[in-house]
Every structure is written in structure tokens, then in C-alpha cells.
Amino acid sequence: xSLTFHEIARLCEKIEGISSTLEIRDVLGEFLKDIxxxxxxxxxxxxxxxDVFPAWDERDLGIGIGLLYEALKFATGLxxxxxxxxxxxxxxxxxxxxxxxxxxxxxxxxxxEITLQSLRNRINEISRMTGKKAQINKIRALADxxxxxxxxxxxxxxxxxxxxxxxxxxxxxxxxxxxxxxSVSSEQVERAYMLISDLGKVAVIAKNEGNSGxxxxxxxxxxxxxxxxxxxxKSIEEALKDIDMPVVEWKYDGSxxxxxxxxxKLTIYSRRLENVTPSLPEIVEGVNKSVxxxxxxxxxxxxxxxxxxxxxxxxxxxxxxxYDVREKAEEIPLxxxxxxxxxxxxxxxxxxxxxxxxxxxxxxxxxxERVSVATEIMSNEISxxxxxxxxxxxxxxxxxxxxxxxxxYIPGRRGKNWLKLKPTLETLDLVVIGGEWGEGRRARFIGxxxxxxxxxxxxxxxxxxxxxxxFSDEQLEELTGMFKDxxxxxxxxxxxxxxxxxxEVAYEEIQKSPKYxxxxxxxxxxxxxxxxxxxxxDADTIDRIEQIYESQF
Amino acid sequence: xxxxxxxxxxxxxxxxxxxxxxxxARFRILEEGVVSRAVDPANVAMVSVELKKDAFDSFSxxxxxxxxxxxxxxxxxxxxxxxxxxxLVIDEGSNTLKVQFSGLRYTYTxxxxxxxxxEPKVPNLELPARITMKTDDFKxxxxxxxxxxxxxVLKTDENNFYIEAEGDTDQIVFSLTKAELVDFVPETARxxxxxDYLKEFVKPxxxxxxxxxxxxxxxxxxxEFTIADGRVKVEYLLAPRIESE
Numbered sequence: 001x002s003l004t005f006h007e008i009a010r011l012c013e014k015i016e017g018i019s020s021t022l023e024i025r026d027v028l029g030e031f032l033k034d035i036x037x038x039x040x041x042x043x044x045x046x047x048x049x050x051d052v053f054p055a056w057d058e059r060d061l062g063i064g065i066g067l068l069y070e071a072l073k074f075a076t077g078l079x080x081x082x083x084x085x086x087x088x089x090x091x092x093x094x095x096x097x098x099x100x101x102x103x104x105x106x107x108x109x110x111x112x113e114i115t116l117q118s119l120r121n122r123i124n125e126i127s128r129m130t131g132k133k134a135q136i137n138k139i140r141a142l143a144d145x146x147x148x149x150x151x152x153x154x155x156x157x158x159x160x161x162x163x164x165x166x167x168x169x170x171x172x173x174x175x176x177x178x179x180x181x182x183s184v185s186s187e188q189v190e191r192a193y194m195l196i197s198d199l200g201k202v203a204v205i206a207k208n209e210g211n212s213g214x215x216x217x218x219x220x221x222x223x224x225x226x227x228x229x230x231x232x233x234k235s236i237e238e239a240l241k242d243i244d245m246p247v248v249e250w251k252y253d254g255s256x257x258x259x260x261x262x263x264x265k266l267t268i269y270s271r272r273l274e275n276v277t278p279s280l281p282e283i284v285e286g287v288n289k290s291v292x293x294x295x296x297x298x299x300x301x302x303x304x305x306x307x308x309x310x311x312x313x314x315x316x317x318x319x320x321x322x323y324d325v326r327e328k329a330e331e332i333p334l335x336x337x338x339x340x341x342x343x344x345x346x347x348x349x350x351x352x353x354x355x356x357x358x359x360x361x362x363x364x365x366x367x368x369e370r371v372s373v374a375t376e377i378m379s380n381e382i383s384x385x386x387x388x389x390x391x392x393x394x395x396x397x398x399x400x401x402x403x404x405x406x407x408x409y410i411p412g413r414r415g416k417n418w419l420k421l422k423p424t425l426e427t428l429d430l431v432v433i434g435g436e437w438g439e440g441r442r443a444r445f446i447g448x449x450x451x452x453x454x455x456x457x458x459x460x461x462x463x464x465x466x467x468x469x470x471f472s473d474e475q476l477e478e479l480t481g482m483f484k485d486x487x488x489x490x491x492x493x494x495x496x497x498x499x500x501x502x503x504e505v506a507y508e509e510i511q512k513s514p515k516y517x518x519x520x521x522x523x524x525x526x527x528x529x530x531x532x533x534x535x536x537x538d539a540d541t542i543d544r545i546e547q548i549y550e551s552q553f
Numbered sequence: 554x555x556x557x558x559x560x561x562x563x564x565x566x567x568x569x570x571x572x573x574x575x576x577x578a579r580f581r582i583l584e585e586g587v588v589s590r591a592v593d594p595a596n597v598a599m600v601s602v603e604l605k606k607d608a609f610d611s612f613s614x615x616x617x618x619x620x621x622x623x624x625x626x627x628x629x630x631x632x633x634x635x636x637x638x639x640x641l642v643i644d645e646g647s648n649t650l651k652v653q654f655s656g657l658r659y660t661y662t663x664x665x666x667x668x669x670x671x672e673p674k675v676p677n678l679e680l681p682a683r684i685t686m687k688t689d690d691f692k693x694x695x696x697x698x699x700x701x702x703x704x705x706v707l708k709t710d711e712n713n714f715y716i717e718a719e720g721d722t723d724q725i726v727f728s729l730t731k732a733e734l735v736d737f738v739p740e741t742a743r744x745x746x747x748x749d750y751l752k753e754f755v756k757p758x759x760x761x762x763x764x765x766x767x768x769x770x771x772x773x774x775x776x777e778f779t780i781a782d783g784r785v786k787v788e789y790l791l792a793p794r795i796e797s798e
Contacts, residue, residue, distance in 0.1 A: 074595065074749070077704070077794070106747060107792040108596045109773060110673035125594075125670070131624060133576055140595030147595075 002115035003040045008047060009153040015048075015167050025173050029180035032203065041207060042200035043116040049174055050165030052123050054198040056224045056273035059127040063142065063161045065093070065439070067135075071142035076103045088437070091444040097158035098151040106147060114148050164440045174199055182206040184214055192217040194226040194411035197273055218348050219411075221262045221296060224269040225342060226412030228298075230401060233419040236385050239402045242416045246402035247354065248385055249374045250392040251420055252337055254302030255315045259287055259336070260343075262294040276319045282329050283336050286370030293364055294345050298409075299338035299374075308396040338365055339374040339401075342409055350409040357409065378405065389421060398422045425548065427506045427528055428453070431461050431536040435483065437493040438476075445476040446483055446495065451503060451525070453518055454539045461499050462518035462542055467525045479530075502531040502539050510549045520545050554617045555582050555643040558610040561633035561654060563781045564641075567602045568627045570757040570787045574600045576624040579666045582617045582643065589621075590672045598750050599672060599790040608784035610638065619643060620664030621650065629659045675790060680767035680775060682709040685736035686729060688764050688778070691716075694727035695751050701725060704794055705751065707768055708743035718748075735763055742768040744793040754789050761787075771795060 011031055018024050028048070035041045046052065053059050069080045078100060087096040112118065126141050142161070146154055159165045169177075175193065179186040184206045192202045192214045205213045219225050233239035239246065256271040266284050268277045277284065283301060291297070303310040303318075310332065321328055341361040342350050349357050358376070365373050379385055389400045399422030407417035430451040438447025448468035452461035471479070488496040505525050513521035571578050574593040581588045586605040592598070606612045633639060633654045642651040643663070652659045694716040698705040701720030708715045714734060716727040731737050754776060758764050761778035768774050776789040 074747075105794045105796075106595075106597060107771075107773075107795060109592065109599055109675050109790060109792045110596060112673070131576065133624070137576065137594045140593060140597070144594060144596040 002037060002117035003035065003044065005114040005116060005119055005149060005153050005157070008044065008116065009150075009156045012048070012156045012165070012167050013152065015169065018168075021168075021173055024168060025176045025180065028169065028173065028177035032177060032181035035207075038204045038208070039120070040116050041203050043120050045174060045178070045200040045203045047116070047160060048165075048167070048169050049171070049199065050160060050163060050167075050169075052160065053127075054200070056197055056269060056275060058275050059124070061123060061127055061161060063126070063138065065162060067139060067142065068093075068097075068158060068162060070139045071146060072097065072100050074139060074143040075106050075147050076100055077105050078103065088443055091441075093162060093164065093440045093443075094155040094159040097146075098155035101146055101149070101154040102151050104147055106143070108144065108147055111148055114145060114153070119145065159440070162440070166441065171199065178203045178206050182210065184211045188214040190412075194413075195219045197224055197226060219296065219343060219350070221260045221294065221343060222265065222267050224258055224260075224273040225296070226273070227256060227258060227271060228340075228409050228411060228418060229414035230418035230420040231414055231416055233402065233421045236382050236389070236402075236421065239419045239421065240380055240382070242419060243402055243404045245378060245380050245405065246385075246419070247358070247376050247378050247405050248388050249339055249376045249401045249403070250388070250395070251398040251401045251422060252300040252302050252374075253309045253397045254300040254337075255319065257283075257299055257301050257336065259283075259295075259297045259299065259338075261287060261291055261297075270319055274319075279319050279321045279325055280334060281325060282370055283334055286336065286368060290366045290368045290371040291364060294343070295341060295364055296343035297338045297361070297365070298340035298342060299336050301334050301336050303332050303334050305333075335370050335372070337372050337374050339376075340409060350411070353406045353408065354403055355405040358405075393423070425507065425509070427504050428522075428540045428545070428548075429502050429504050429531055429534055429538065430464065431499045431539045432483070432501045432503055433461050433463065433497055433499050435495045435497065436466075437495065442476065445480045447476070449479075449483075449503065449527075451505060451522075452499070452539075453542050453545050454537060455542045456537075461536065461539075463516040464518040464520050464545065465513075465516065465522040465525055467503065467505055467527050469524075469526050471527060475527075482530075499536045502534040502536060504528040504531050510545060512549070518542055518545065520549060554645050555587075555614045555641060557612045557614070557641045558638050559604070559608065559641065560610070560635075560781075561630060561637040561639050562635045563604075563608055563785055564639055565627070565630045565633070566757060566760045566780050567604055567785055567787070568623055568630060570602050570789075571600055572623050572627050573753040573757065574598055576622065577664055577669050578621055578623050579669050579671075580619050580621055582614050582619065584614060584616065586612070587614075592670065592672050593750075594670075596673065597747070597792045599675065601788040601790075603786040605784050605786070608781055617643070617645065618666050619650070620666040620669045622661070622664060625661065626650075626652065632657065675773075678767075678769070678773055678775070678790075680742075680769045680772065681738075681740035682742040682768040683736070683738035683765065684709065684714045684734060684768065685763055685765045686714070686734050688758050688761055690727075690729060691764050692755050692759055695748065695755050697725050697727060699748050699752055703748050704745055705748060706743060706745045706796070707766065707774065709737075709739060709768060710741055711739050736765070742770050742772075744768060744771055744774055745796050746774065746791055746793055750789075750791055754791075757787060 015024050052061055069083050087093055090096045122145055126138050129137050175189045176186050178189050188211055193199050195217055258269045260267045268280055270276045303315050341357050344360055392400055402419045404417040432449045433452045434450035435446040436448050438445045448466045450466045452463045455462050486497040486500055488498050506528050507522040507525045509523040511521050511523055571589055575591045578589050578591040588603050590601040629652055637654040640653040648663050649660050650663055698718030701723050702718040706717045712731050714729050718725045758778050761780050765777045771793055773790050773792045779786050
């Protein structure tokens with residue numbers, strides 16, 4: 001008998017009531033230890049972390065709040081507006097659905113208790129639904145599940161299908177809970193996870209084969225590996241304290257990719273481990289031309305126009321493209337530059353020193369129109385390194401990477417073996433002119449704020465983006481209180497403020513954007529602090545934004 | 554395991570009846586004919602279609618169960634003319650279904666039946682009231698109800714059968730007396746149903762002259778009709794909605 005979803009819901013409720021992470025780990029460990037079935041263990045791990053598939057899996061439930069409302073409408077007869085009102089009143093989708101499902105009216109032909117196994121089957125079924133009746137069939141399948149569960153189960157089910165479970169079980173806690181449940185070491189669990197990117201699978205191995213099984217876990221082509229990351233270096237001098245004789249490469253301004261190739265099969269994963277192969281046909285062709293052996297390569301995809309890299313957003317747009325891929329390939333031509341190799345003809349290379357991996361990389365990749373290998377020099381002379389840095393910036397790239405030639409490839413780790421150096425862009429002071437009420441746990445708070453720069457010529461504020469990250473829960477509450485008195489109008493969730501408060505905002509890049517009146521948008525904006533010393537007219541001007549935009553090239 | 558000839562019109566109606574609820578279905582091929590039962594993704598409605606051997610112009614079969622993409626099959630059948638003869642060949646060896654009519658041959662791979670959701674075990678239902686009516690009347694009542702609501706109440710008393718819909722500010726009552734019905738087993742019954750389903754049922758039901766409804770109180774209802782002189786039998790089972798106070 002498979003575990004019931006009811007047991008998972010009870011566990012979620014229990015965990016939500018615990019604030020100590022150590023205690024959560026222990027409760028979780030005890031629960032995992034008693035699971036007999038491998039499938040149940042796998043599903044429990046994923047569900048508790050709020051996932052239905054591993055991040056890199058191409059399958060997707062495709063359920064948003066709109067579809068959920070439709071399913072609940074089917075079950076209860078309540079209108080979308082009534083449900084939205086309940087969600088807002090209760091301040092949480094899960095609690096609202098728990099309440100709503102208590103009003104169910106539609107009966108089923110046959111009621112079956114939802115087990116993890118049956119839920120998994122339905123989830124897989126829904127993810128397979130395509131074609132003209134897919135939408136209605138998804139709604140009905142979802143309605144069936146919700147009509148078969150108790151209100152408590154409905155609370156967590158709603159959060160799960162929306163990808164908003166957030167009961168406080170992150171990767172770290174889950175890793176330690178698995179270690180405790182099956183008496184294996186956390187380090188081994190972590191290592192295995194970085195290599196196969198699926199904690200559910202790791203848990204099943206830990207349960208059945210223990211430490212020795214985990215040690216045997218290795219990377220497999222076409223399953224993405226967590227990428228090794230770099231720490232920020234303050235300066236060349238500082239970096240040389242950590243690495244005496246670094247290998248220096250340009251830090252390309254593009255998007256990180258991991259390319260897996262075995263025989264005719266080729267898969268490209270993004271930094272978030274999403275499969276982006278279909279969007280990059282010219283890279284697929286290029287790699288097939290340049291690489292004849294079975295490999296896993298680490299590199300950067302860049303867009304070059306008139307000899308200079310195009311802003312990051314153009315690449316991202318290509319990653320997400322599903323239609324007219326070929327036409328866009330001509331408009332935004334992409335190139336790939338490889339700097340590491342993790343696997344070669346059946347041999348796992350990650351425990352070799354970088355300098356050895358690099359030799360293999362150069363042997364395996366034949367450069368062609370679209371494909372090259374990153375240029376590198378080895379030096380500990382500040383002036384030489386500075387020259388590379390200046391060249392990289394002049395060519396329009398981000399800066400440089402300094403890597404320890406003796407280091408192994410450590411998946412998912414942001415360590416001192418890889419250091420990055422790039423100029424930081426100054427922060428901007430921007431006026432808050434609008435916002436939006438949050439969703440789920442944040443429904444009672446203003447979850448995002450709309451930012452504008454100042455145009456002195458017209459004495460108006462021009463929108464440039466929105467900031468939704470960088471807030472702590474306390475800050476959300478505090479800010480919501482602060483802005484409540486400035487509300488000028490509301491339309492649904494959208495709020496307009498009287499321009500009064502200035503945010504200091506950090507960001508990665510300024511991009512051109514037709515979306516906002518300023519003509520610009522910020523990439524990865526985050527709140528640094530509230531500038532209560534500044535008035536709206538003291539905010540950065542549109543001219544200043546244009547200047548910074550130009551200086552990026 | 555199946556080699557049969559059937560009129561395009563008959564086959565299309567049978568397939569359409571299934572397609573109202575599911576895009577893929579299991580078909581059981583028997584010596585006496587072909588049967589398919591499927592439950593919709595919400596587990597609210599079930600369809601059962603029985604194509605008896607004599608619904609076919611020629612029929613030779615051995616027992617088997619196959620999975621069919623009814624969505625695609627229906628799309629292909631739409632291209633046939635009413636009077637076309639369709640040849641159906643299911644070949645176990647190649648796991649294919651071959652559909653052939655007026656010079657067109659369409660072959661496609663069958664679906665593994667175990668990948669298609671099994672029909673649920675529906676308990677035997679005691680449905681006291683039985684109403685047989687003209688499908689035109691049924692269609693009229695359902696389409697009228699749909700104008701103002703998303704659900705209707707079906708009810709009977711000793712002398713009448715009613716279909717009622719209630720909107721926010723308006724109401725529709727459609728009633729037929731015992732004399733106006735084709736056949737009537739009067740028994741007090743009352744259940745409410747979603748029009749999402751009923752309006753879908755109307756299309757295949759309209760191919761028949763009469764429809765028979767079995768009704769209870771706050772209980773599923775069964776809708777039965779036949780086409781091609783009783784050689785094709787279709788049944789829908791629909792779970793009720795509970796009426797709110």
C-alpha cells in the first residue's frame with residue numbers, strides 16, 4: 001500500500017509549525033526512515049521540496065492560478081471573483097483552497113483515496129496532455145484530485161501544484177534529513193545530488209545502498225550536473241592571495257551552458273539546468289561539427305553583432321523561444337565558447353586537475369565558425385592580468401575569471417578555486433510609483449514595487465522596472481505599512497502610489513525595453529535600502545540612465 | 554484480430570460519443586462486437602459504447618484489448634462521406650489500426666492500453682424513475698438551460714418530468730406530461746447535473762430519435778440511446794451536483 005497524500009499533508013502541517021531547522025530535519029529524517037516503497041520515498045522527497053519534477057526535467061504540469069480556479073469552479077460552482085476575494089481575505093492560496101473545497105458540490109462516480117502513487121500517475125498524465133482539449137481535460141483531472149481529498153490535503157495540494165509549497169524544507173535540510181534517515185554522510189548526499197540533480201533519486205540510493213552506493217554515483221550524459229561557480233574577487237591583488245598562479249580567462253558576457261553529447265544525441269542545459277536544446281539549433285550543428293567524441297562540456301553562449309557581444313537579454317530570449325527558432329537564429333546569431341570538460345568517452349574527468357582537463361578539452365574540440373575554446377594565459381603578474389582584464393572589458397565582456405589550475409571540478413560549489421573579477425555598476429535611486437499585492441503567503445503584503453526615474457524636462461516619472469526581490473518578511477510588512485497611506489488607486493492587484501519614496505536599487509545591467517516609458521529596464525533589480533534622505537526629484541534622471549546604458553558597451 | 558466493414562456514419566457517431574469525454578480510450582474486441590468504456594478525467598462521467606457485430610457489414614475478430622487515440626480517429630473519419638464504407642483492420646503483429654475508405658488509407662500505431670486510465674468500478678445503481686423522450690425535446694431543454702445557468706435539475710413526480718434551470722434573476726422550466734413522454738416509469742426523483750457535460754452529450758444523443766433517462770435523488774443518472782436500429786448502444790453515466798441550501 002502506497003503512502004497516502006493525507007500522511008504527507010499531516011507532515012507538512014507539522015513541519016510548518018516548527019521553527020527550528022534542526023528539529024525539522026529530525027522530524028523529516030524519522031518520516032523518511034519509515035518509508036518502505038522506493039517510489040513513495042522518491043515522491044515524498046520531491047513533493048516536500050515543492051516540486052513535482054526535478055528542475056531539469058522537460059515535463060511540466062502547466063498549472064497556474066487561473067487553471068486552479070477553473071478546477072475549483074468545476075468542483076464547487078464558485079465564481080473566480082468569489083474565490084479571488086477569499087484568497088485575498090485569507091491571505092494564502094492554500095488556506096483559501098482548504099476553505100473552498102469544503103463547499104464542493106460536484107459528486108464523483110467513484111471516490112478513491114489519493115496515494116502518492118496515484119497522485120504521481122495523475123501528475124504525469126496531466127503533464128502529457130496536449131492538443132485542443134488539453135485545457136479542459138487538465139481542469140477536469142485537477143478537479144478530480146481536489147474532489148477526492150480532504151480540506152487539509154487540498155491546502156497543500158494547491159500549494160504543490162502551483163509550485164508554492166514553501167514549508168521551509170530546502171535542499172540543505174532535505175540533504176541532512178536523508179543523511180540521518182539512512183545513516184549516510186551529508187557530504188556524500190550532497191555530492192551525489194550535485195552530480196545527478198535529483199534528491200529523490202539520491203534518497204533511494206541512500207536507502208538501498210548506503211554510503212557505498214552514494215560514492216558510486218557519478219555523472220551521466222544527458223542528466224545535467226550543477227555548474228561550478230565562482231566567488232567574486234575584490235581585486236587582482238586579493239585574488240592572487242587565494243591562487244598564486246591562476247589561469248586567466250575572459251569572463252564572457254553571455255549565458256552559461258552545459259553541453260552533453262553522446263553519438264548523435266546532443267542536449268544543452270542552461271545554468272538553471274533547463275533543457276534549452278530546441279532553441280539553439282546553430283549551436284547543436286556547430287558542436288556536432290566540432291566535436292566527434294562523447295563529451296560533457298561547460299561553456300558560455302554569446303551573441304555577437306558587429307564584433308561585439310549583444311546584451312544578455314537577447315540570449316535569454318533565444319533560450320525561451322519555441323517558434324520561429326530558425327528566423328531568430330539568423331537575427332541573433334549565437335556562438336559557444338567552451339572552457340571546461342567533465343566527461344570524455346566514458347571517462348569522468350571532474351576529479352582531474354583543471355590543467356589536465358584543459359588539455360583534453362583542446363584536443364576534443366576542433367574550433368569552427370560557431371565553436372571555440374576560451375583563450376587562457378597563466379600568470380601571477382598583476383600587470384599582465386590587468387591587461388587581460390582591460391582587453392576583456394574593451395571587447396564588451398564582463399571581466400575575467402581566475403582559476404586554480406590544480407583544482408577539481410566541484411559541481412554546485414562557489415569556492416575559492418574559481419574567482420571572478422568585474423566592475424560593479426553603481427546603484428540607482430528610483431522613485432516608487434506603483435506596486436502589486438502579493439500572492440500566496442504574501443497576499444496581505446505589497447509583493448513588488450514599480451520604479452521610475454525622473455524626467456526634469458517634463459517633471460514626470462518614467463517607469464523603468466519593478467523590484468520584487470531583496471525583501472525580508474519584516475521588511476515587506478514595514479514597507480506595506482509605509483506605502484498604505486500613499487495609495488492613489490487600485491485595479492485588482494495593481495496599486496498606484498503618489499510618488500514620494502525613493503529606493504536605492506542595485507542591478508546587473510540596464511537593458512533597452514519597449515515595456516516601460518523610459519525605454520529601459522533593469523536586469524535583476526534588488527532593493528538596497530530606502531533613501532528617506534531623498535525626495536522624488538532627487539532621483540536619478542533619464543539622462544543618467546542613458547549614460548550608464550551606453551557605458552556598458 | 555479485427556477485420557471489419559462499417560458505415561462511416563455509424564462508426565463516427567460511436568467515436569464521437571467517446572470523444573465527448575476522453576481523447577484516448579481502451580477498446581475491447583470481442584466475437585460479438587466492439588465495446589469501449591471510459592471515464593472522463595474528472596471522474597464525473599462515464600461513457601459506454603457497444604457496437605454489436607450486426608452493426609458491421611462484415612465482421613471477423615478475435616478477442617483483444619487495444620488503446621486508440623479517438624481524437625485522431627475522429628479527425629480522419631470526418632473526411633468520410635456519410636454513405637462511405639469504412640474498412641477497419643487491427644493488426645496485432647504491427648500493433649496498428651488501418652482505416653480505409655474511398656481510396657484513402659490511414660494507418661497509425663495503437664496506444665498501449667495499460668497507459669490509458671482504467672474505468673472505475675461503478676457500483677450498481679438503483680435508479681427508480683425512467684423517462685423516455687424525444688431527443689429533440691431533450692436538446693431543446695438543455696440548450697435553453699445553458700442560456701442562463703451552468704447546471705440543471707432533472708426531476709419527476711407522479712405525472713410529469715421536469716428540466717429546470719435557474720439563473721441569477723431568471724428561471725426556465727421545461728416540463729412534459731406522462732402523455733407527452735414516449736415512456737415513463739413515474740417515481741419521485743430529483744438530481745442536479747452540470748451542463749458542461751449535458752451539452753456535450755446532446756450532440757451524439759441527437760443522432761437517435763429517443764433517449765432514455767434513469768433518475769434517482771442526489772444520485773448519478775444514466776442516459777441511454779441507440780442508433781442504427783439498436784445495433785449501436787451508447788450509455789452515459791453522470792454524477793450529480795449537490796444542491797446548496
